[in-house]
Amino acid sequence: MKSLVSIREGGLANWALRLGAAAFVIGLVFWVPTSAGAGLISTAIEALTLMSAAMALNLILGYTGQISIGHSAFLGIGAYTTGIMVSRWGLSPWITFPAAFVIAFVVGVIVSFPASRIKGVYLALVTLALGLVFPQLLTWKKLSWLTGGGAGLPNDDSQLQTTGFNIGRKSGQMQHFEIFGWDPFGDLRRPDNKAAFWYWIAAVVAVIVYLVCRGVVKSRVGRSMVAIRDNETAAAVMGVNLVKTKAMVFGLSAGLCALPGCVIAIKIGSVSPEGIASLTVKGAITFLIVMVIGGAGSLWGPVIGAALYVFVTEKTGEWANDDAIPALIRPLFAWAKVPPGDGIFAILLILLMFVAPRGIVGVWNQYSSRIVRVLPRPAGAVGPAPMAVAVMSTVTDSEREPE
């Protein structure tokens, strides 16, 4: 198939494209908290936490091929680690992030050992059990001294009436967040400033999760993961330690998934299985759906899937009112007395799986190459990248790189 333009990987044009894309993303990340209202910022926070969880899941499912429908439990570990450490022990929310990562990592590694003996649907069932049992564990009466039971945290025994930053108007409460004397957010009691504060926490977490995923995927471990996903036997023959690799990736994925849980606990100021849907199995299924729709096994897939999911559900939130449904499709949804966002996303999922099983990123890769094709570096090439060559394409189908 012909492309309009072909450029060399690592060339000037390739770098210009990369920098342009990076500038767009960075510009968007900065535009939201500086120009949007608190409502849109809050929506962006939802998207950021969802994409962090989906990226973490992508590591184990998209790249390693290990099905997990229980990642909501790891997010819950993050939320409850923050909740317990802040409201029960009065610790700073900041130190709960590494603590949550370590705890979830350990739990993830433990779960991975039995999981390493099984695969496919059986592994899915094991992780599903984890996702189902975790909320029950939180409400278990014998653990209520720690988790607050069904009522969650904070409760009457709590030192602080919040699981997040103690922002408030009274003396002794946090009103500003200063970095070496610099107050980037202003009065945190204002909804837009507070939302911007949470936004940057969520954004930094998302960036960290992305960078860790990227670092792992591009490393030797990442190649081992892909080898396991594609053919376990062949990977083992090639010297990949299956048990160790799976355990480490499962632990890392679990640890990363705990971080957005910390963000949620900080943001809403309380934790309970009823109050945070993401820590129930519904959350795990949502992570799975957004990852698959965006594109499993691609770094940007979960990012795009999560943004799209939040956007669609947000935009259709008012459709319980028939008049709010655009006239063109009102007959399709007027019968539903509830906002049909999840239903629309389910239809999108079915349609995309039909035409694009690799998700939106897969579609993008397929069709963008008809316009601009990035020619890979010649095998064995070393040294600085060759000068960019932008030529009108004469590339034929036979030269098309394998997908």
Add this chain to the structure above:
Amino acid sequence: MKRTRGLAAVIAAGALLVAACSDDKTTDSTTAPSTADTAVETTVATGETTVETVADTTPVTEPVAAGWVVDTDICVDADAANAPIEGTVKIGSVMPLSGGAAAAAFAPVKDGYEAYIKYANDQGLLGDVKLEVTIEDDQYNAELTPGAVAKQIDAGVNIFSGIIGSPNNLAVRDTLNDNCIPQLAALTGSPAWGDVADYPWTTGQLVPYSVESAVYAAQIAELYPDGAKVALFHVNNEFGQYYVDSFKDLADEYGIEIVGEETVEATDSNPPTAQITNIAALKPDVIMAVPLGAQCISFLNEVANAKAANPDWTPATFLTNTCASSLILGASGQAANGLYTSSNLIDVVDPANAALPSVAEYLAYMDSVGKASVAATATAGWTTAEITVAVLIQAQASPEGLTRASIINAARNFTFTPSLGLPGVEFKMNGEDDPFLAESLVVRQYAVAADGSGTFTDIGKLITDFES
């Protein structure tokens, strides 16, 4: 063929996406009729009288001398809190409108709420001031509540009212109090809404769980003067836990022995067969039950099965008033016969109440707005909106006029007889001395006739002992 099929699928997906992204937002707003001024004067002027019977159905707001006054000096923007609200009062709320069983249970609350706001506009209850309500969906998920509230604040909402769910209200309480935005009539019975000192801008509407459980404990003591063995059955969440903790605290005082406790998860839709079997084995005199939504029905059916299997066991069943709707009890059939519960509102579907002017007017209005099918369960939303409007009327009549500060001052110095309240029910708050709006209840027993129709019978008088 494959290409065509794929193209069609892409077009369909694209159409859905475009439709989802198109902006066609509407809010419920109607213009007040020209008779508005008269209506306001009439309503405010009736403040001196107290309604003694439900036959006289005009909702009554009694202006209370402003004792408690909110401190706006610590507001983020004190000027905004004291700025006059002119033209339109924008009311925001967040309710579960999608997301499963919760949506089905709470959707009628939205209908009732919007219907009363329309009614208030039609009647011109606030004169030239128009009411506009926007209700966002949070799927009963507290993660989504702050975003929904922030969006409404961006849109210039003046007050919030009727937000459903304890975690959901807690998730926005700090923001609304810091910014001095009234958070009226939180639709939960959590004791947290009584913290006037720390959260003056947040008020609750429902009878506190502690009060309701105390009412049942007192009734059990009356039924079993020599002491009663009670088994607890409750949903394992914040609602159930607060409830049974309150009940346990009162047990010794009322000579109650707790012989067993069984729980059901909030998301569990299976019949609680094992739990009720365990309770039946203990043969308690009373089952005190705190289920949630559809669990009320399955609980009653399982108790009926257990009774049938143990003919010598005839426990009294006490059920929280969240289950006491004709919708739920009607669906339970004979299994609901004889249970005890409580209420402070009129049962609008009881034929015996059909002739009451307030009920007739309510049903007629709901019918006129096409919501007759949910009228039985929409009373909660109707009453919440009615309380909110009554607070606004009182604030409007204050020397400051309508401001956010005057609204919360009115809410905290408030006495009101709701149109659908039982005779003698008064909703009142008085600063820190009385932080809870509703603390009166009447215990009722539900009887199911042979044809399956059910009626409530009041057991004793309205209990007002818990009023501050």
